[in-house]
Amino acid sequence: MTSTPTLRPRTTQEPEPDLTSLVVTHRAIRQDLRRLADRLGEADELETGRARPVCRYTAALLAATRTHHQNENDIIWPLIAATAREAVDLVPLADDRLVVEHALSQAELALASFAAEPGTGAALQASVSELRGLADEHIADEEAQLLPAMRRYVSAEAYRWAERQIMRKAAAPGPVFIVPWMARHARDAELRPLLAAGGWRAKAALALGRRHYSRLERRAFSSAQPINH
16 A cells, blocks of 8 residues: 555554554663663773774664654654544643653764763763653653554554555665664564564565674674563
């Protein structure tokens, strides 16, 4: 399906949307900001040579977080507004998102300083920690308020369309990091629907990027640390 679906509330006879991709993305953002903040707290270990992979990983994570926010703004939230209508008030969440986006911009500036001068790791750690706290709170509110509304009002067909739009607008090399990153944070039962949602583009990005992602993760975190799902 390539045309825009009819945007109306889901009927009770229609299947609910599979929100696996959204849930896994939220989990990946929250868990990775947490372990990155912990890693940056080890500032004494981040000499110039070891700082490079941390910088690369941080840049990729911040870019993935920004991409997710843009996709919500451009595709997901308009879909919710068009289907749930007055049943959901997006204004408070939109205000919160502006705060998160400002913190994201501050983290990007701190990363640029750290890349130029690794001795500024404490400032980057502080900005990532602040972003983590704000993102945690925002995502928790979003999941509590929007996920039930999406399951009630957004049809499976409409949400599959939204997922395809997200994959189509993804610019290289973003998916080569994002898809393996999401797969890293997915539970076993989530991987199949996650790849199905992204279609052949997601499968290709995973095949192309999985080894590179694993290598970057090991170098940034010293070892591929366990993640508690």
